[in-house]
Amino acid sequence: MAPFFLLAPILLGYAVRAASPTWISLNLSVPSTISDVEINANYVDVLVGTPPQVVQLPIDLQTDAIDVYSSDCAFCPGWDFFDPSLSTTNKPNDRVLNGTNLFNGTWIYDTIGFGGIVESPDIDIGLLTVMSTNYTNFRIRNGGLGLLTNTFRKDPINRLIPRLYESGQLIDPVIGMRLDPSNPRLTIGALDPNDYEGTLNWVELEPDNGDWFKYNVFKIDGFSGRNGSLLPFDDNLLTAVDSMYFDISIPNNLTYFNNTNYTGPVFSINDTVDGYNLDPTFFQISYPCNTSSLFPNISVPHPYVDFSVHINGVSYMIDSDDNLLHQPSQFSPNGFCNVGIVSTSDKITTEPQSVLGLPFLRSVYLAYRFPTGSCPGFFGFAFPKGLNRTQAQVSQTPRATPTLSSQCLSLTRPTSTPIVSRPASPNSASGNYAVYGEDGVQVSLSGADLLVKGIWNATF
Numbered sequence: 001m002a003p004f005f006l007l008a009p010i011l012l013g014y015a016v017r018a019a020s021p022t023w024i025s026l027n028l029s030v031p032s033t034i035s036d037v038e039i040n041a042n043y044v045d046v047l048v049g050t051p052p053q054v055v056q057l058p059i060d061l062q063t064d065a066i067d068v069y070s071s072d073c074a075f076c077p078g079w080d081f082f083d084p085s086l087s088t089t090n091k092p093n094d095r096v097l098n099g100t101n102l103f104n105g106t107w108i109y110d111t112i113g114f115g116g117i118v119e120s121p122d123i124d125i126g127l128l129t130v131m132s133t134n135y136t137n138f139r140i141r142n143g144g145l146g147l148l149t150n151t152f153r154k155d156p157i158n159r160l161i162p163r164l165y166e167s168g169q170l171i172d173p174v175i176g177m178r179l180d181p182s183n184p185r186l187t188i189g190a191l192d193p194n195d196y197e198g199t200l201n202w203v204e205l206e207p208d209n210g211d212w213f214k215y216n217v218f219k220i221d222g223f224s225g226r227n228g229s230l231l232p233f234d235d236n237l238l239t240a241v242d243s244m245y246f247d248i249s250i251p252n253n254l255t256y257f258n259n260t261n262y263t264g265p266v267f268s269i270n271d272t273v274d275g276y277n278l279d280p281t282f283f284q285i286s287y288p289c290n291t292s293s294l295f296p297n298i299s300v301p302h303p304y305v306d307f308s309v310h311i312n313g314v315s316y317m318i319d320s321d322d323n324l325l326h327q328p329s330q331f332s333p334n335g336f337c338n339v340g341i342v343s344t345s346d347k348i349t350t351e352p353q354s355v356l357g358l359p360f361l362r363s364v365y366l367a368y369r370f371p372t373g374s375c376p377g378f379f380g381f382a383f384p385k386g387l388n389r390t391q392a393q394v395s396q397t398p399r400a401t402p403t404l405s406s407q408c409l410s411l412t413r414p415t416s417t418p419i420v421s422r423p424a425s426p427n428s429a430s431g432n433y434a435v436y437g438e439d440g441v442q443v444s445l446s447g448a449d450l451l452v453k454g455i456w457n458a459t460f
């Protein structure tokens with residue numbers, strides 16, 4: 001037994017449960033532009049198991065679950081897989097994952113942490129073991145990091161971020177996030193004053209409602225375009241944010257697109273065609289954005305999508321390039337670029353009436369004060385520091401302050417930034433390899449050194 005006890009502290013040297021409340025600032029990998037064909041996911045390094053395996057997971061603001069793909073999952077897409085057999089803290093979990101023969105897995109418990117600074121044991125994790133080539137839903141890469149703390153589960157799961165807070169490892173029950181490609185960042189446990197500028201504009205989240213199709217719903221004033229007036233939708237539109245959604249949905253897209261007071265001038269090819277194009281198949285609105293065979297000898301000016309979201313008296317400009325104005329793709333007509341402003345589906349008769357996806361999250365700073373005790377949840381909005389916002393934009397002040405501010409929103413300003421470490425993963429790559437059929441793509445391949453080399457000496 002003695003050797004075990006001698007060994008144990010060394011093995012447990014990986015245990016990084018913070019001794020006193022702290023916070024963490026993580027770099028993210030975000031797409032440089034919004035693509036019609038990609039999922040446009042935003043990845044963060046998550047440490048799973050003991051010793052920690054680094055898994056880059058897409059941030060998902062609309063689920064509370066953490067999913068990883070098992071290293072033996074044949075057609076799971078991505079580059080970081082989790083090998084539970086290498087983890088000493090991996091435990092079985094009775095929870096049933098109601099899979100299908102195309103998409104299946106098991107629940108497990110394991111330790112999850114960030115940056116060697118904080119971690120929590122026994123987090124419920126969805127371990128995907130089957131994703132058939134016939135599975136036709138979005139094939140999200142690597143898994144998912146759900147950041148919600150409130151969903152309707154009859155049998156709630158152990159959720160990472162609340163656990164970190166309840167175990168005294170975080171300074172405050174907050175996360176901060178900016179997804180702009182210039183300096184994407186996720187902080188947990190505190191908000192970093194280096195990440196945002198302007199007044200934090202806090203709005204209280206609505207009490208959860210099982211009938212809504214999104215979580216963390218809040219009220220906004222509305223939307224404006226070129227002339228600055230609010231579009232004529234309901235006051236106090238119920239709205240959600242979604243980091244896995246590449247558009248902004250509003251109650252009716254044509255209210256905006258049909259009026260140049262809102263859109264501003266849109267280049268028109270000829271007098272018979274409106275500036276925009278409404279694709280009859282996808283009902284997607286697109287703007288002429290490129291000289292093409294469709295417009296011979298016409299130089300098409302670069303379009304600008306003029307659109308702002310108004311929240312509690314503050315107007316947040318949404319960037320056009322690489323955001324609302326998508327890149328040309330097979331889903332846009334030749335010479336046109338899709339515009340990421342759509343109608344909240346006519347089929348959805350329930351709230352919220354509007355969903356703010358990536359074009360919004362890439363243009364603002366978002367703070368999330370998750371609910372604890374008698375405090376409800378809040379979102380706080382500000383301007384990402386270093387983005388080219390004007391002084392007039394940044395100096396706007398919120399119309400009202402939430403009534404529970406002093407109880408729930410007195411946050412500690414962090415003084416120093418804990419240093420993030422990125423351990424060498426036991427499942428880590430042994431090299432980069434080209435992918436058959438994908439020009440220029442290199443992926444890391446775990447355990448490639450264990451493969452027996454093929455000998456190609458056949459003669460034909």
Ligand SMILES: *[C@@H]1O[C@H](CO)[C@@H](O)[C@H](O)[C@H]1NC(C)=O
Binds near residue numbers: 027028044045056422
């Ligand atoms: C964060 O930075 C580290 C060190 O530069 C890098 O290895 C890692 O891939 C980055 N993570 C993401 C999600 O971009």
Ligand SMILES: *[C@@H]1O[C@H](CO)[C@@H](O)[C@H](O)[C@H]1NC(C)=O
Binds near residue numbers: 098
């Ligand atoms: C499991 O999935 C099936 C098919 O999707 C569904 O009908 C059933 O209600 C689910 N059961 C549970 C417990 O979620």
Ligand SMILES: *[C@@H]1O[C@H](CO)[C@@H](O)[C@H](O)[C@H]1NC(C)=O
Binds near residue numbers: 099100101
């Ligand atoms: C999903 O996986 C579980 C656990 O391996 C298994 O019991 C179940 O039968 C599978 N479901 C389907 C539909 O294949």
Ligand SMILES: *[C@@H]1O[C@H](CO)[C@@H](O)[C@H](O)[C@H]1NC(C)=O
Binds near residue numbers: 133
């Ligand atoms: C995929 O679908 C095809 C056609 O329906 C079927 O023949 C094949 O067996 C399926 N493959 C898997 C792995 O389910």
Ligand SMILES: *[C@@H]1O[C@H](CO)[C@@H](O)[C@H](O)[C@H]1NC(C)=O
Binds near residue numbers: 252254255
């Ligand atoms: C937008 O314009 C189209 C075509 O001119 C018209 O059919 C439609 O009714 C208008 N929609 C709105 C909401 O104004």
Ligand SMILES: *[C@@H]1O[C@H](CO)[C@@H](O)[C@H](O)[C@H]1NC(C)=O
Binds near residue numbers: 229261262
């Ligand atoms: C902006 O346009 C809308 C719709 O045409 C109009 O109702 C509103 O009065 C305009 N606002 C200004 C400031 O001109």
Ligand SMILES: *[C@@H]1O[C@H](CO)[C@@H](O)[C@H](O)[C@H]1NC(C)=O
Binds near residue numbers: 259260261
């Ligand atoms: C645009 O705004 C101007 C000034 O407010 C107004 O006179 C005009 O009718 C508006 N145009 C449309 C199409 O609503």
Ligand SMILES: *[C@@H]1O[C@H](CO)[C@@H](O)[C@H](O)[C@H]1NC(C)=O
Binds near residue numbers: 269272273
């Ligand atoms: C206007 O342009 C569209 C293509 O964008 C074309 O289909 C239509 O025939 C053109 N009309 C005239 C009068 O040139």
Ligand SMILES: *[C@@H]1O[C@H](CO)[C@@H](O)[C@H](O)[C@H]1NC(C)=O
Binds near residue numbers: 290291292328
């Ligand atoms: C614009 O059109 C030209 C010629 O049609 C094409 O070569 C180029 O790739 C297009 N640019 C974009 C951004 O689609």
Ligand SMILES: *[C@@H]1O[C@H](CO)[C@@H](O)[C@H](O)[C@H]1NC(C)=O
Binds near residue numbers: 296
């Ligand atoms: C475009 O310009 C070229 C030369 O500048 C000319 O030969 C061609 O006929 C023009 N095409 C059209 C459709 O006007």
Ligand SMILES: *[C@@H]1O[C@H](CO)[C@@H](O)[C@H](O)[C@H]1NC(C)=O
Binds near residue numbers: 283
């Ligand atoms: C834009 O609005 C029209 C009319 O309501 C609708 O048919 C179309 O589906 C909408 N397009 C998108 C992309 O939401």
Ligand SMILES: *[C@@H]1O[C@H](CO)[C@@H](O)[C@H](O)[C@H]1NC(C)=O
Binds near residue numbers: 317319
């Ligand atoms: C910031 O830059 C983008 C693209 O370079 C531009 O479209 C936008 O108008 C600028 N914003 C401000 C407030 O100047």
